[in-house]
Amino acid sequence: MTAASVLLQFLNGLASASSLFLVAAGLSLIFGVTRIVNFAHGSLFMLGMYAAVALAPYVGFWWSVPLAALAVGALGAVLEALLLRRLYAAPELLQLLATFALVLIIKDFALWAWGPEDLLGPRAPGLEGAVAIAGSRFPEYDVFLIACGPIVLAALWQLLRRTRWGTLVRAATQDRDMANALGVDQRHLFGSVFALGALLAGLGGALQIPREPATLAIDLQVISDAFVVVVVGGLGSIPGAFLAALLIGEIKAFCIGLGFSEFTLAVEFVVMAIVLVLRPWGLLGQMPAPVRGAGAHEPAFALPSRGALQALVAVALALCVVPLLSGGYTLVLLTDILLFALFAVSLHFLMGPGGMLSFGHAAYFGLGAYGAGLLLLKAETSMGLALLAAPLFAVFAAVVFGWFCVRLSGVYLAMLTLAFAQITWSVVYQWDAFTGGSNGLIGIWPAGWLSGKTAYYYVTLATSLAGIAAMWRVLYAPFGYALRAGRDSPLRADAIGIDVRAQQWAGFVFAGLFAGIAGALYAFSKGSISPEALAVPRSVDGLVMVLLGGLHTLTGPVWGAALFTWLQDSVARGFDYWRAVIGAVILLLVIAVPGGLGSILRARSSR
Amino acid sequence: MTVLSVRALAKSYGGVHALRGVSFGVAAGELVALIGPNGAGKTTCFDVLNGQSAADAGAVELDGRSLLGLTPRQIWRLGVGRTFQITATFGSMTVRENVQTALLSRQRRLWSLISLAAHACVDDADALLARVGILEQAHRPCAVLAYGDLKRVELAMALANQPRLLLMDEPTAGMAPGERGELMRLAAGLAREDGTAVLFTEHDMEVVFTHADRVLVLAEGELIAQGRPDVVRADARVREVYLGGGDA
Ligand SMILES: Nc1ncnc2c1ncn2[C@@H]1O[C@H](COP(=O)(O)OP(=O)(O)OP(=O)(O)O)[C@@H](O)[C@H]1O
Ligand SMILES: [Mg+2]
Numbered sequence: 036m037t038a039a040s041v042l043l044q045f046l047n048g049l050a051s052a053s054s055l056f057l058v059a060a061g062l063s064l065i066f067g068v069t070r071i072v073n074f075a076h077g078s079l080f081m082l083g084m085y086a087a088v089a090l091a092p093y094v095g096f097w098w099s100v101p102l103a104a105l106a107v108g109a110l111g112a113v114l115e116a117l118l119l120r121r122l123y124a125a126p127e128l129l130q131l132l133a134t135f136a137l138v139l140i141i142k143d144f145a146l147w148a149w150g151p152e153d154l155l156g157p158r159a160p161g162l163e164g165a166v167a168i169a170g171s172r173f174p175e176y177d178v179f180l181i182a183c184g185p186i187v188l189a190a191l192w193q194l195l196r197r198t199r200w201g202t203l204v205r206a207a208t209q210d211r212d213m214a215n216a217l218g219v220d221q222r223h224l225f226g227s228v229f230a231l232g233a234l235l236a237g238l239g240g241a242l243q244i245p246r247e248p249a250t251l252a253i254d255l256q257v258i259s260d261a262f263v264v265v266v267v268g269g270l271g272s273i274p275g276a277f278l279a280a281l282l283i284g285e286i287k288a289f290c291i292g293l294g295f296s297e298f299t300l301a302v303e304f305v306v307m308a309i310v311l312v313l314r315p316w317g318l319l320g321q322m323p324a325p326v327r328g329a330g331a332h333e334p335a336f337a338l339p340s341r342g343a344l345q346a347l348v349a350v351a352l353a354l355c356v357v358p359l360l361s362g363g364y365t366l367v368l369l370t371d372i373l374l375f376a377l378f379a380v381s382l383h384f385l386m387g388p389g390g391m392l393s394f395g396h397a398a399y400f401g402l403g404a405y406g407a408g409l410l411l412l413k414a415e416t417s418m419g420l421a422l423l424a425a426p427l428f429a430v431f432a433a434v435v436f437g438w439f440c441v442r443l444s445g446v447y448l449a450m451l452t453l454a455f456a457q458i459t460w461s462v463v464y465q466w467d468a469f470t471g472g473s474n475g476l477i478g479i480w481p482a483g484w485l486s487g488k489t490a491y492y493y494v495t496l497a498t499s500l501a502g503i504a505a506m507w508r509v510l511y512a513p514f515g516y517a518l519r520a521g522r523d524s525p526l527r528a529d530a531i532g533i534d535v536r537a538q539q540w541a542g543f544v545f546a547g548l549f550a551g552i553a554g555a556l557y558a559f560s561k562g563s564i565s566p567e568a569l570a571v572p573r574s575v576d577g578l579v580m581v582l583l584g585g586l587h588t589l590t591g592p593v594w595g596a597a598l599f600t601w602l603q604d605s606v607a608r609g610f611d612y613w614r615a616v617i618g619a620v621i622l623l624l625v626i627a628v629p630g631g632l633g634s635i636l637r638a639r640s641s642r
Numbered sequence: 643m644t645v646l647s648v649r650a651l652a653k654s655y656g657g658v659h660a661l662r663g664v665s666f667g668v669a670a671g672e673l674v675a676l677i678g679p680n681g682a683g684k685t686t687c688f689d690v691l692n693g694q695s696a697a698d699a700g701a702v703e704l705d706g707r708s709l710l711g712l713t714p715r716q717i718w719r720l721g722v723g724r725t726f727q728i729t730a731t732f733g734s735m736t737v738r739e740n741v742q743t744a745l746l747s748r749q750r751r752l753w754s755l756i757s758l759a760a761h762a763c764v765d766d767a768d769a770l771l772a773r774v775g776i777l778e779q780a781h782r783p784c785a786v787l788a789y790g791d792l793k794r795v796e797l798a799m800a801l802a803n804q805p806r807l808l809l810m811d812e813p814t815a816g817m818a819p820g821e822r823g824e825l826m827r828l829a830a831g832l833a834r835e836d837g838t839a840v841l842f843t844e845h846d847m848e849v850v851f852t853h854a855d856r857v858l859v860l861a862e863g864e865l866i867a868q869g870r871p872d873v874v875r876a877d878a879r880v881r882e883v884y885l886g887g888g889d890a
Contacts, residue, residue, distance in 0.1 A: 336734070338760055509755050516743050516759040517752040520732050527730035530692065531744045531799055532718040533752060541753075 039169035044292035045285065046168065050177040050246075052284025053184035057239030058257055059264040059276040060191060061232030067208035067271035068228045071119060071130045072446045074394075074453075075137035077258030079233050082141060083107045083240025084249035085149050088156045096157045096245070104238035111233020115226045121626055123225070127446060128392060132582065133625045135394075135575050138254060139618030145251055147612060156244025176245050183242060187235070188277050195273070204228060208271055255571050259457035262450040263303055267310045269320020270447065278318055282306065304458055308439055311451075315442050336589070338511060347590075354496055358489045366492045367560075372600045373499040374556040379580040379592035380503045381549035387586050388510055389542040390522025391440065392449040395456025396577050398436070399429040399547040401569020403554025405463060408476040408564050413469075418482040422555050429551025430544055432459065437543030441536045444525075456574060464566045475565030479558050495556050502549045507589055509545070518542045572614065576603075579621060643670045645839035646691070646807050651700035653683075653690055660686040662863040663700070668807065668839040673830050675850045676843045678860035679883070684843040685727050687860070688809050691841075692724045693717045704807060723800030727811040727843075729792040731784045731799070738780040740795050741767040744802035770798040774828065789816030794825075801832070808832065810842040814849060822846060826853040851875060859883075 062076045086103035087096075094102060114137065122130045162179055165172035195201035203224055240249075240257075264283055268275030286306060290299040310318060339347075354373075358366060382396045406428030410421035436455040440448050463470045470476065485491050509515050520528040521535035528535050558564050567573065576599065584595025607613045646668040653661040660683040668674050676684050689695040691702060693714040702709045709717055718724075732740050745763040746752050771777040774794040779787065784795060793813055800808060810829070814822040826849055832838045833855075844850050850857060850871070857874040859867040861883045867874050874880055 338758070511758055511760065512756055513743075513746045513752045513754045513759045513762065516735070516739065516746070519734050520743050523732040523734050524730045526694075526726065527732065527796075527799070529714045530694075530718060530724050530726075530730070531802070532715045532747045533743075534715060538752070 039171055040292065042169050043171050043173060044288045046173055046177065046181065047292065048285035048288030049181040049184070049281070050284075051287060052280040053180045053187075054239040054243050055260060055264055055284055056184045056277050056280035057187060057235045057242070058261045059268065059280055060187070060273050061235035061239075062261050063265055063268070063271055063273060063276045064191075064204070064235075065229055065232040066265075066446075068204055069119070069123060069225050071122070071134065072450065073229075073232070074131060074134040074258060075114075075141060076232070076236050076261060077254040077256070078138050078141035079107050079111065079236035080240040080243075080257045081145060081249070081251070081254040082110070083237030084156070084244055084253065085145055085154065085240075086237070087241035087244050088154045088249050089149070091157045091244075096159050097161075100238070100241040103241040104234050107237025107240070108230045108234030111236075112226055112230035114233075115229035118622065118626070119229065120222070120225070123221075125625075128386075128582075128586075129625050131392075131394070131446070131449060132578060132621055135578070136618040136621035136625070138258075139572070139575070139614045140622075142251060142254060143612040143615030143618075149249070151251065153248040153250045155248045159245045162245075180242060180246075184277065184280070187238075188273070191273055200224075200227070255457060256461075259454050262454045263307050265317070266447065266450055266454070267307055267317055269317025271321075272317065272319040275317055275319030304455075307454070311439055311442060316447075336510075339589075351500055354500075358492055363488050366488045368601065368604055370488075370492050370495045370556075370560050371604070372597045373495045374553045374560065375576075375580065375600050376593045376596040377499040377502045377556070378550055378553040379577055379584070379596040380506055381546045381553065382577045383581045383586065383589075383592040384506045384510070384549075385543065385546035386581065388515060388519050388522065389539065389546065390444075390518070391452075391539060391543060392445070393440075393452040393574070394449045394578070395452035395454070395459075395571070395574050396546070396550055397569045397571065397573035398452075398456035398459040399433055399550035400554040400557070400573065400577075401463070401564075401566075402428040402432050402459065403551030404558040404564045404568045405470060405476070405554075406551065407555040407558040408479045409470070411479055412476060418485065418559065422559065425555035425558070426548050426551030429547045429554065433544045433547025433551075437540050437547070440543060441539040453571065453574070456569065456571060460566055460570050463569060470566075473566060475563060475568075477563040479564065480562050481559045485559075491560060495560065498552060498556060502552055503593065506545075506549060510589070514538070514541070579617065582624075644668070645670050645705060646841065647701075647703045648687075648691070649701040651687070651690060651702065652698045653686055653695065654698060655686075659863050661690070661697075664860070664863070664865050665700075666858055666865060666868060668841050670806075670837045670839050671833045672855050673833045673840045673853060674842070674856045674858060675854035676841060676858045676860060677845075677847075677850055678843075681862075682860040683863040684860055685811055686863075688724065688811050688841075688843070691717075691809060692722055718803060721803065721806035722809065723803055723805035723807070724809040725793065725796040725800050725811060725813055727815070729789065729796055731792055731795050733783070733785040736781050736783055737776060737787070737791075737795050738764070738767050738771065740784055741770050741798045741802055744799040748803050766802075767798075770801055773801070774798045775824070790814075790818070790821060793817070797825075797828075804836070805838060807839045807841070810840070812843055812845065814844065814846060819848075822849050823852070829853070 058076060058080050062073060065071060065073050083103050086106050087099045090099035090102055118133060122133055159176045162175040164175050166175055166178060195205055207224060260283070264276055264279045267282065268279030283303060283306065286302050287299050290302050354369070357369060378400050382393065385396065386392050403425050406425030407421045410416045410424055411418060416424070440451050443451055464473055466472065480486060481491055485494055517533055517538045520533055521538055525535050554568065557568065580595040580599045581592045582595065583598055584591030584593065603613070606616055610616065644667045648667065649665045651661050651664045664687065676687065678684055686695070690697045691709070693709065693712050693716065697710055704720055704722065707720070709720070732743065735743065739760065742759060742763050745766055746759065751762070768777055768780060771780050774797050776791055776794045779791060784792065787795065793816060797810070797813065813829070814825055817825065829840050829842065830853055833840050854871055856869065857871050858865060859874060859880050866883060867877045867880045
């Protein structure tokens with residue numbers, strides 16, 4: 036690499052850092068003041084892109100950018116007033132879930148409004164050319180972008196340091212109770228912060244359109260990038276976000292420039308890993324106040340009564356005789372329900388008793404599925420061996436990812452699980468030669484003697500029930516008690532000799548194992564797999580299953596999985612926008628029935 | 643025999659000097675009170691002793707072995723039990739299960755995936771609960787307990803490891819006056835019978851001067867007096883800094 040090309044890559048890195056910073060700054064600002072992690076922030080970025088592309092033909096590019104940003108900012112204000120305002124006092128989990136519901140709804144809205152095709156934006160008039168830098172040509176527009184980051188940073192800095200509003204924001208970020216005591220009008224403050232954050236995301240999106248087309252997949256890509264930036268920079272720190280955006284932007288640029296674009300994600304991961312190990316709260320972040328007794332209000336769970344055990348056995352027996360009574364469709368649906376129940380119970384194990392909120396549990400499900408497919412198709416093993424060994428893929432990932440995740444807690448941990456899941460998804464999606472890329476793998480059929488629907492149903496039934504029983508049983512063993520101890524009071528657990536991190540790590544791997552088993556069963560039941568099996572929406576499905584059924588009962592996730600899978604099967608059949616419907620249902624549950632879900636979830640609140 | 647020896651311990655939080663050069667010792671079988679006004683540094687001292695936070699300077703030794711740099715769980719294994727000023731128990735467990743968990747940890751059985759935790763160490767757990775006087779509440783979830791009773795659960799958990807050194811941060815907070823005396827007699831019994839070194843903080847001077855063998859007085863991070871209760875009570879500086887502060 037010559038000095039000139041190093042310089043060019045450096046400038047490329049600066050250009051992409053700018054839009055990364057805009058998104059991350061908004062996310063950080065909103066979190067700092069409202070303590071809400073806005074998962075829909077990438078969706079707002081996406082809306083900014085689409086809005087600018089749509090507006091540009093009428094008003095021209097240069098007007099489309101501020102107009103799109105303002106429109107997204109206004110939408111942010113509306114969302115805050117209608118939705119988030121009701122959630123400030125709600126448990127963290129409900130807040131995250133509500134913003135996740137927004138992701139689903141906004142994506143389907145964009146699909147409805149602009150269709151599934153990528154939309155190319157215009158060039159920026161006046162900046163179409165290139166400047167000569169060290170003998171090479173560098174786009175003028177990118178020079179402009181490079182300037183945008185520092186300009187916005189400076190503007191934010193002035194706003195935060197010089198205005199009364201900024202003082203209030205800083206006070207609220209540092210100490211919410213103190214801000215309360217000072218009589219800060221939270222409504223206006225929170226509303227304006229959310230609108231500004233949304234505006235920044237929209238601006239980031241709109242500014243991006245001369246460089247890349249607007250696509251529906253950009254939302255999760257951007258949010259996971261933003262999470263990485265925010266985790267690296269420190270949640271709530273604007274300068275931290277800037278520093279981290281530069282770091283990540285440069286690293287990406289040099290990976291691409293050196294011809295290693297496949298490694299971009301891996302390198303990003305390594306950087307994040309190093310930062311997390313050295314400074315768990317980010318480069319410029321502050322350690323959050325320790326959470327005391329997060330599980331202080333958890334109901335105790337006693338050993339199941341005789342009657343309850345008998346009821347469970349009766350259900351299992353009933354499931355055994357179903358094939359005698361009904362036909363193909365019911366069996367296929369029940370097979371799905373059983374393996375998703377196994378998946379949901381593994382997620383519940385992790386986030387309920389384990390106290391580790393995961394927004395990326397599908398990674399382990401998907402790796403189990405891909406493991407099965409790859410073993411069967413590439414390694415040409417027998418189906419039995421593929422089914423047995425596939426979960427090891429999930430276990431391996433859970434060992435690596437879990438090691439980092441257990442170093443964090445609360446929303447940090449949730450963000451990290453999502454980032455890992457997104458990285459896994461990208462690797463699978465991009466590695467055409469090995470994983471089949473976006474097409475996935477086909478021809479993953481069970482061996483002859485299991486190819487009938489009934490036979491495969493029995494395999495799934497036996498495996499899922501055994502898996503669920505194993506997880507439940509472990510919760511009553513000393514290991515399960517140690518996990519709950521670490522969740523209820525890390526302080527006390529540590530003071531009686533429990534290695535909380537090690538126990539959590541093991542719990543993480545344990546949950547990953549069973550998610551992987553569910554994924555392997557899934558692969559053979561469908562005969563094919565695509566990256567969707569480990570995409571973020573699948574993780575959200577798991578969360579919805581767990582929450583539908585209730586976090587506080589062991590059997591809840593099973594019923595939740597049954598209800599959700601059945602609903603999805605009947606709704607998705609006739610309706611393209613069913614994810615938006617699911618999103619709307621989540622919002623309804625979160626807002627309209629806080630008593631129902633809320634009473635179940637209140638105990639999850641960590642304040 | 644000296645169990646705990648602390649020398650020139652210093653710790654500051656940003657600009658706040660919570661401890662400045664504190665030195666003292668606690669012998670086996672001795673019941674020592676650490677007193678001082680709010681913010682004197684008592685809890686900070688405990689935090690450093692059990693590894694919750696790192697000291698800036700000084701030395702801490704348990705039976706001649708340095709504790710600095712060890713994690714709370716390592717220090718617990720060496721025989722230091724602790725109760726917290728703001729109780730920390732496992733809310734999703736019953737009183738008995740809290741103690742069972744501590745006992746299982748002591749036996750290093752918390753990795754077991756097979757046995758039933760609810761059936762483990764029941765007799766030992768109940769003996770500890772009886773000792774601290776809450777056996778009749780053994781089956782109740784910790785989340786619904788009165789504050790004074792939570793303090794007892796914590797004490798039972800701290801005792802599960804048969805500690806050489808017991809650190810109790812305001813053990814009688816939330817208790818009725820009668821119960822306080824009872825709890826201190828229990829602590830005194832531990833010291834006499836098991837030879838445990840007991841260090842406790844307490845705001846109730848009545849309790850302190852009645853039960854403690856020795857009193858350490860901390861003010862603004864400095865040890866301003868130590869000795870027998872009657873001597874400390876008569877100390878002019880203590881009266882001025884502490885008793886004069888309206889706390890007694
Ligand atoms: N984590 C912390 N960060 C910053 N300052 C702290 C921290 N913990 C304690 N301090 C400060 O250190 C000093 C000593 O506090 P400490 O809690 O040890 O006092 P204490 O004697 O236990 O008081 P109390 O009787 O109220 O429990 C106080 O000024 C306190 O504000
Ligand atoms: Mg204290």
